[in-house]
Amino acid sequence: MGLTSKKVLLLAVIAAVVLFALTIWLWPRLSKRSVPSVLARIGMLLATQITMIAALGLFANYSFGFYASWADLFGQEQEPGVVVDHDNKASGKTVQVVGTQQVSVPRGSVPRVAGRIEKVNVQGVQSKIASPAFVYLPPEYFQTQYAKRQFPASVVLTGYPGTAEALIKGLHYPQTAHKLAKEGKMQPTILVMMRPTVAPPRDTECMDIPHGPQTETFFTKDLRKALADQYRIGTKGENWGIIGDSTGGYCALKFAMRHPEAYGTGAALSGYYKAPIDATTGDLFGGSKKLADENNLLWRLKHKGMPKANLLVTSSKQGEHNYKDTLKFIDGVKAPARVSSMILGTGGHNFNTWRREIPGVLQWVGSRLTA
Structure with a gap:
């Protein structure tokens, strides 16, 4: 799927929403003061932030046409x-x-x-x-x-x-x-x-x-x-x-x-x-x-x-x-x-x-x- 595809944008939005909801739902279970729990919380926060930024970036690119393809985005x-x-x-x-x-x-x-x-x-x-x-x-x-x-x-x-x-x-x-x-x-x-x-x-x-x-x-x-x-x-x-x-x-x-x-x-x-x-x-x-x-x-x-x-x-x-x-x-x-x-x-x-x-x-x- 291309960078400007509606499907890519929709998938990014869905992923961001799902991960955000999952983070809220699982947070109480990951509240223990243990190394695995801390690492899990960090991982969920990073994943949520990355998907939200990706969704916003894809929406901006879809609206304004900054890049036409993945190769264009990565300078290739x-x-x-x-x-x-x-x-x-x-x-x-x-x-x-x-x-x-x-x-x-x-x-x-x-x-x-x-x-x-x-x-x-x-x-x-x-x-x-x-x-x-x-x-x-x-x-x-x-x-x-x-x-x-x-x-x-x-x-x-x-x-x-x-x-x-x-x-x-x-x-x-x-x-x-x-x-x-x-x-x-x-x-x-x-x-x-x-x-x-x-x-x-x-x-x-x-x-x-x-x-x-x-x-x-x-x-x-x-x-x-x-x-x-x-x-x-x-x-x-x-x-x-x-x-x-x-x-x-x-x-x-x-x-x-x-x-x-x-x-x-x-x-x-x-x-x-x-x-x-x-x-x-x-x-x-x-x-x-x-x-x-x-x-x-x-x-x-x-x-x-x-x-x-x-x-x-x-x-x-x-x-x-x-x-x-x-x-x-x-x-x-x-x-x-x-x-x-x-x-x-x-x-x-x-x-x-x-x-x-x-x-x-x-x-x-x-x-x-x-x-």
């Missing part, structure tokens, strides 16, 4: 290889649909009513990167009257390391988009949900690293072309948006600012504005100050021309470390770029805060994309 990333169909490659097809799942809404089994989520593998031709993703297709995609329509699309990114499943199970992006479109608050939009860690376990900060993974090329060129070939999605920057939280938010803003021809709209939930350098990233810039500056978004506002792009940033007055930098970013954006913001009174760097922001963010992004 074992990313499965992506099978490439050579016949498809020869014909230029670089997306393989490897599974489908229902959207958790009423009549979820009927695509023309609920839409559908497809799990795909994307093979990057230029970047040589292969990555899995989940593609949410809205109900209209399957309806006769929209059969010849091209849809807008938005890439949705997690933080680092993140799990794409958390965008569905924890942050409810497809369910929220379905609800907003049904209420007429958002146009039908395809969502491409994935994590920015496409060269695991390294945190590339969505960069083309000198002599390393070409993540920026993958997202700005390969991913868009592959999906536009597979689905009815427009190919212009005005047809594509990108949303992300934390690291994904930094990536979203960077792509919209550096590549408005790829993503005309970018939204960052609790994003930051400068790539960190630590053990997970390694040397991102190859010693180049010029490359470091160009990937510093606050530096770009002062020294580079403004792109024609729509930018959205979110933060909280209390609970977010990016609040002051977010205000600097807002103040620094000039025409032809346009900036919007969502500032909460309080809210931490977590799923609960992002769930409060996602409906407004999806409406904002949807209103700025063209079909």
Whole structure:
């Protein structure tokens, strides 16, 4: 059973409850002042505490998607290889649909009513990167009257390391988009949900690293072309948006600012504005100050021309470390770029805060994309 399995969580909770009850029940019998009784009491206390901590940890991981697997938890990333169909490659097809799942809404089994989520593998031709993703297709995609329509699309990114499943199970992006479109608050939009860690376990900060993974090329060129070939999605920057939280938010803003021809709209939930350098990233810039500056978004506002792009940033007055930098970013954006913001009174760097922001963010992004 996987780390994110409901069965594992349920078993941990049951074990914690049973051991707690057993400890209370047996405690009087173990009250003797003898070595075996003392050792038994210590053992029961330790077992109870361990199971309770494990249950709380599993619940937190299930809710917030910190780790995707046991290997991920213990620092042993074992990313499965992506099978490439050579016949498809020869014909230029670089997306393989490897599974489908229902959207958790009423009549979820009927695509023309609920839409559908497809799990795909994307093979990057230029970047040589292969990555899995989940593609949410809205109900209209399957309806006769929209059969010849091209849809807008938005890439949705997690933080680092993140799990794409958390965008569905924890942050409810497809369910929220379905609800907003049904209420007429958002146009039908395809969502491409994935994590920015496409060269695991390294945190590339969505960069083309000198002599390393070409993540920026993958997202700005390969991913868009592959999906536009597979689905009815427009190919212009005005047809594509990108949303992300934390690291994904930094990536979203960077792509919209550096590549408005790829993503005309970018939204960052609790994003930051400068790539960190630590053990997970390694040397991102190859010693180049010029490359470091160009990937510093606050530096770009002062020294580079403004792109024609729509930018959205979110933060909280209390609970977010990016609040002051977010205000600097807002103040620094000039025409032809346009900036919007969502500032909460309080809210931490977590799923609960992002769930409060996602409906407004999806409406904002949807209103700025063209079909």
